[in-house]
Amino acid sequence: MANETHDKHRILVLATETCAYPGADNVGQIHAEYPANAYILRVPAPVIFPEKFYLDCFDKGISGIIVMSCGHECPYPKAYDRLAKRISEVHGLMKERNLSPDRLRLCAICTVCSKSFLKEIRRMNEVLAASA
Amino acid sequence: MSVRVNPDLREELMGFGGDDVSACMNCGNCTAICPLSKDSTVFPRKAIRYMQLGMKDHLFRSPEPWLCYYCGECSDTCPRDANPGETMMAARRYLTSLYDWTGLSKRLYLSAAWELGLLLFVALIVGALFLFLHGPLVRDHVELTTFAPTAWVELGDWILAAMLSFFLLTNAYRMSRAILGGEKVPLSLGLREFKTLLIHGVTQKRWQECESPTRWLKHLLLVTAYATMLLMVVVFLRWFQTDEIRSIWHPTRLLGYYATAILLYVTADAMISRLRKREQIHKHSDLTDWMFLILLFLTTLTGIFVHAFRLADWPMPTYIIYVIHLMIAVPMLVIEVPFGKWAHLLYRPLAVYLTTVRDKMKAAPAGTQASAG
Amino acid sequence: MSRKGSGELRSGGSGGNGGPRVGVYICHCGGNISDVVAVEHVVEAVRKLPCVVIARRHMFMCSDPGQNLVLEDVVNEKLDRVVVAACSPTLHELTFRDTLRRAGLNPYLYEHANIREQVSWASKSDPEGATDKAIRLVAAAVAKACRLRPLEPLRVGASRRVAVIGGGIAGLRSALDLASQGLAVALLERSPFFGGRAAQLDQVFPTSDRASDLLAELMAKASVDPNISLYTGAEVASTSGYIGNFHMKVTLHPRGVREGITPDQARAAIEACPETAASEFDYGLARRKAIYQPCPDCHPPLPAIDWETCTRCGKCAEAAGEGAIALEAPAREIDLDVGAIVLATGFDPYEPRTGEYGYGEHGVVTLPQFIRMLNERGPTAGRLTVDGRPVRNIAFIHCVGSRQVDGIHAPGPDGKVNDYCSRVCCTATLQAAKEVRDRFPDVNVFDFYQDIRTYGRGHETYYEDTSKQGVLFFRWTADAPPVVEAATGDPDAALVVKVKDTLTWGEEVEVPADLVVLSTGIMPRDIGSLVEMLKLPRGADRFLQEVHPKLRPVELAVGGVFLAGTCQGPMDITESAAAASAAAVKASALLAKGHIELDPFVAGVDEALCTGGVGCNSVCVEECGAQHAISLVERREGGETRLVAEVNRAVCGGCGMCVAVCPSRAIQVEGWRLDQFESMVDALLTVEG
Amino acid sequence: MSNRKLSVDALVIGGGIAGLQAAIDLGDQGYQVLIVEKAPSIGGKMISLSKVFPTLDCSSCICTPRMAAASHHKNISIMTYAEVEATTRTHDGFEATVLQKPRYVMEDDCTGCRLCEFACPVELPHEFEGGLGARKAVYVPFNNAIPQIALVDLENCILCGRCEKVCPTKAINFLQEPERVTVEAGAVILATGYTLSDMSAKEQYGGGRLKNVLDGLQVERLLAPHGPYGRVLRPGDGKIPDSVAYVQCAGSRDRSLGVPYCSRVCCMYAIKQAMLLSGSLPLVDITIYYMDIRAFGKGFEQFYQNAKAMGIEFVKAKVAKITEDDQQNPVLRIEVMEEDGRVEERTHDMVVLSPAVLPGWDPSRAVLVDTDDEDGFVHCVQPKLAPGYTSQAGIFVAGNAAGPKDIPDSIVEAGAAAAEASAYLRGIGRRGYEPEPASGDRSALVGEVT
Secondary structure, X not given: OOOHHHHHOOEEEEEEOXXXXXXXXXXXXXXXXXXXXXXXXXXXXXXXXXXXXXXXXXXXXXXXXXXEEOHHHOOOOOHHHHHHHHHHHHHHHHHHOOOOHHHEEEEEOOOOOHHHHHHHHHHHHHHHHHHO | OOEEXXXXXXXXXXXXXXXXXXXXXXXXXXXXXXXXXXXXXXXXXXXXXXHHHOOHHHHHOOXXXXXXXXXXXXXXXXXXXXXXXXXXXXXXXXXXXXXXXXXXXXXXXXXXXXXXXXXXXXXXXXHHHHHHHOOOOOOOOOOHHHHOOHHHHHHXXXXXXXXXXXXXXXXXXXXXXXXHOOOOOOHHHHHHOHHHHHHXXXXXXXXXXXOOHHHHXXXXXXXXXXXXXXXXXXXXXXXXXXXXXXXXXXXXXXXXXXXXXXXXXXXXXXXXXXXXXXXXXXXXXXXXXXXXXXXXXXXXXXXXXXXXXXXXXXXXHHHHHHHHHHHHHHHHHHHHHHHOHHHHHHHHHHHHHHHHHHHHHHHHHHHHHHHHX | OOOOOOOEEEOOOOOOOOOOOEEEEEEOHHHOOOOOOOHHHHHHHHHOOOOEEEEEEEOOOOOHHHHHHHHHHHHHOOOOEEEEEEOOHHHHHHHHHHHHHHOOOOOOOEEEEEOHHHHHOOOOOOHHHHHHHHHHHHHHHHHHHHOOOOOOOEEEEOOOEEEEEOOOHHHHHHHHHHHHOOOXXXXXXXXXXXXXXXXXXXXXXXXXXXXXXXXHHHHHHHHHOOOEEEEOOEEEEEEEEEOOEEEEEEEEOOOOEOOOOOHHHHHHHHHHOOOEEEOOOOOOOOEEEOEEOOOOOOEOOOOEEOOOOOOOOOHHHHHHOOOOEOOOOOOEEEEEEEOEEEEOOOEEEOOOOOXXXXXXXXXXXEHHHHHHHHOOOOOOOOOOEXXXXXXXXXXXXXXXXXXXXEOOEOOOOOOOOOOOOOOOHHHHHHHHHHHHHHHOOOOEEEEEEOOOOOOOOOOHHHHHHHHHOOOEEXXXXXXXXXXXXXXXXXXXXXXXXXXXEHHHOOEEEEEEEOEEEEEEOEEEOOOOOHHHHHOOOEOOOOOEOOOEOOOEOOEOOOOOEEEOXXXXXXXXXXXXXXXXXXXXXXXXXXXXXXXXXXXXXXXXXXXXXXXXXXXXXXXXXXXXXXXXOEEEEEEEEOOEXXXXXXXXXXXXXXXXXXXXXXXXXXXXXXXXXXXXXXXXXXXXHHOOO | OOEEEEEEEEEEEOOOHHHHHHXXXXXXXXXXXXXXXXOOOOOOOHHHOOEEOOOOEEHHHHHHHHHHHHHHOOXXXXXXXXXXXXXXXXXXXXXXXEEEOOOOEOOOOOOOOOHHHHHOOOEEEOHHHOOOOEEEOEEOOOOOOOOOOOEEOOOOOOOOOHHHHHOOOOOEOOOOOOEEEEEEXXXXXXXXXXXXXXXXXXXXXXXXXXXXXXXXXXXXXXHOOOOXXXXXXXXXXXXXXXXXXXXXXXXXXXXXXXXXXXXXXXHHHHHXXXXXHHHHOOOOEEEEEEOOOOOOOOOHHHHHHHHHHOOOEEEEOOOOEEEEOOOOOEEEEEEXXXXXXXXXXXXXXXXXXXXXXXXXOOOOOOOOOOEOOOOOOEOOOOOOOOOOEOOOOOEEEOXXXXXXXXXXXXXXXXXXXXXXXXXXXXXXXXXXXXXXXOOOOOOOOOOOOO
């Protein structure tokens, strides 16, 4: 029932509870639209996920992952730095498996960053469309 | 060489009305709001800073206070209510006292007793002169030229004018030396720019740049009236002071009426404004400001009486009021013109002239250098 | 509200064999959702999911009828998990958790799916895509719901006592506010006297109150408050524990003077003492005896013995008479169990280096010293003299030891410059200048500043008043600070201060000065081992660092420890008092119930899986900043001893950093377990629309 | 007009960050609190800011959780779009009359879906956007407003009825009446905030008529990620500004405008905005004209030095006059005092004024407290030791109601006012949570003075 692109590409968005998740709500509140293939999961801090989690997601069929964090405004001290380090490690592992690192993206989204949110979703869809 | 701060100057300036110097926090609003503050002459803050730090020499060399026409915008917008406009007024008084080599000016500004005493003293001399030296009193009709022979009055006029000019010009010379910093002015330049002095002396045209033309116009009218009167009593006295009742259309009568009307209106208007204190320029009044207006007003008023009594052909009242008229006019001219507020009639245009000359001198060598290079 | 929109669809089969029984409720939101998302379709798809016992839709789930639907189903259908798909969880997650609670179900067995803000409103022009997305998100929520565990809010027992460390204005204020809420307070002052730095001040801006009066007011209340115990000479020897449960050992150094001593005895003892030391109270401008009382109205009004200077010669004891002095009293140690700690440890003024703006020369003093000079009971009895000569010209120099610039200013012993503004010195300096002009109108005052920062309420008045009183201001920039020189052969003064004055278009200006007063900044006080013991975070400026500079200004990352006053950064008395009260209210709220309730979303260890590796422990120590929540403990099992990780749940913030590094998945954050996320991803991908 | 009655321990007037914090601090101790906010949403000024100094945190991100915490707090109730009209002292506290203004939208029915807003044909300047953006005559106050409830601006409504038609819950009700609610409270906290002085106050700066001269709060909206234009443009002609000037003390520290005091926050917000501007417009030249840079708080001086290092130009000058050239570029006139003292006219594309921070509300009308003659803010009777005390026992003040201050200082004061209020409440016999009996005394506190 959904259109083809969306069947092909599913984007997982890991959005922090304090910043990015309300940021995504804000996009809806202003009734801005983005493709329905982005699934937003609420997380306290994405630093919780080990490297394997990302790789498993790709294995299972997720096409792209956007980690929307709070950036340096993260309420947990130093969590962002560790997250950033981990994401770049995952990028390395992705390269080893011939996965384009563009399919995993780390960004900071604030509670009212609707423009950046839309940009990230659009960008990931472009990346996926290009790789398809 | 560093500038040594002299906090005592501030105390000294208080006497000249510079009470608000220390309220200034040097934000620079006054200088930037002033429409006349530009190019090489910026004020009021520069002068105010000199006054704060006691930089007497710098202040002495500043023409800026004379370039201020007291539109009051600086005081209206001063964030500290520090009254820069009035401070410039105080600076003018202080500078007048500095230019004056006799030291009289300073005493007049600092002491009401000196001011009033000296005016009274000159008035009494004038009165005494008439008391002892007046001509025959013709009592059946008015014969002023017999009571006060024109030639004698004329002589008095000339002595008066000479004295007045002597003091004023020597003081102006000191002012020029200070402003030019001892530099020699090429004669050609000095002469070429002489027109500046004349134009500004007559019109005070810079004033229009900072205010609505009303006050400038009033002042200009006052200048014409004052000049007319001065010319008539000094240069053309024999045509002006006659016993013959001339036709109302006679030039001396017309000019006399014109001048009288203006003098009366402008002085009365200024006095009312000073009492009302609505505009910045009229909010603060020193004794010398009042004396200037009162004396001019009274001179005019008594002049009218002289004229009226003469027309009415009342001999004794005419003679008496004539003496009173001179007892007011002469001290006013002798004291106020070289030593008091009236000195501005020369200092203001002179300051414009000197700064123009100074700037052209500064620009000239640079120009030659540029062409040489 | 009409129930017209609700359709009942019972699911057969699933959830029958002891597995979770999930109820799913899809909200129309009056069309906000159902206009875009084919809600019936979602219900159809969802009811096919395993574990789903019932799936319904309703016009407004948040309305009472909507909630009643859940209430009834939980009871009638024996649901043990509930999923509501509606608006954003930020709006109604708590509403439905409460519904579960009312239905007698653990509120954490609830999962919320956001199909309004993140589906219907964001995909208006793609109803099919929106419906598909809604199905997948609800399926994910159901998958998570199946793996939810019942949770209880953490309850940490808490002592209703608070230790306030530091007996200055902030400490006293905090203690009084805590006591007013019925909490027991131990006020610990390290020196023999209360009052802190404020006791050394004279008048305080902007009220011109006397600092001594302010202190007397606080002391009078604190000394009679039955909830407050006052300790002087009290030094924290050790601390352990965590929020609600701190254990402290405090060493009480003896005063050497018995409490009942009369003023006459005290005076006699002080007179008899042969030893002297520089008076710290007068910032070294005067000397005091080894037994001393810094000022007549100090608190407590008793002398104390400075044990470092005292030679135990016994002359004071002789002079004071029987039993007044105790030279041999030992230090005692007391134990305190407290629920919270308020730090009010204060500041030290910056001590200029010799030669810095002429410091060390006769006639160059710091502002704190000068304030002592202005005090009638100070070292010069309130007269302004230098070496006996009256002062006629005073120059104040701002920003000494503040706003320092790397490369221009010499760093302190720790290699750092004080690049911060000390906040209070501008107004304090102007206040002193005003006092000079008021009391000594013949003395000329010159003020050398960079920026006048009279920011506070009533502060600007000091700037205006002093300038109207004839204080002359000069402005300098960091690269050309004023220079203080000896004036050789100057009839006016012994010193001269020169500066390139930016208010005079960069002219070099000089003033004569008999006295140069350096407005020294505020430095963090050395609080010794407290930093280590409590793991107190410090900022780049070396002051104690609050957990969030904007929104949580009096809280530390260490739970249960609060900041009051200048230990956190420069503040004036008003601000210190406000911070002290704010810290007190936080501690009162924390301890109000006698126990602390915390969110259950913290890390937990499955000891069976734990291999005792150090991964989780080390990230927690390295990163968590505050107290680390994880420690390794020994477990004895069948004669064998092995290490397992243990989480102090009261301290854990639930960041989950440990989860990712655990190789055996033994540590998980409750409510956000990895398997829950994985099952959500699986459900997203596998559900059929 | 029905007369509902509410009884609480404390009434907090003002739902900005100070009021919210004071309410939370009281509520956390178990006191029942009512917040009365005159605007249709809580959040005050802070929720409209872009980022905060010196941390550059997103203001909305740190303010929204605080708003949510208050609105979900079990001891806190909130009335928005309501004003305290009068307060009287009773034998054991206060009785306040609160006017609930009609939203013309039934609060319980509105879901914040905004269908009404989309249907409304009337466009008006949006107050929340500093007048730069547009809103409808029926509108949800702003994106992250709490509560998310629409209101009708009846004055500008053309009564076309479209909103009524589209509302899925039939929540629009043009017949709604104002309601007066009587609130009994043991203590009152004033957290009524501030307002900026009007740009028309200073004729020399164009008196509010120059299109490309804005005030600080308007620029906060320009810089916010969800601002009116979505990016920084000058409002006059939509041009991207190449050169922006900040004019400090454009209202404060100016006796000629009747505001002698320092507004305390402007230096820092100007520096912050300058940094954000140079982040979003990398080619922009920014000049800050100031009298004194008052970077006095924690981390402020370093922030200022960073701004200088970034190339933001700081010029010590009190801008005397702002005019406009024929391209609508503002022209500033200053004395260049750091050089030779000449007078210069400098042209910029856009000018941002830092107006004075004025009291947000005059409490003399409705509350019994005194204000200061000098500044109009609530008079503090014990400014040194008890900053929240007003001239009335039982009424306390926090935040900008007691003089300009930044967010942390407001929050600290809110905590202090809450401490003072709770001490007062206990004094009059009102208690918060009753603690459980202590579980075994583990140590004795010896009541000794040593």
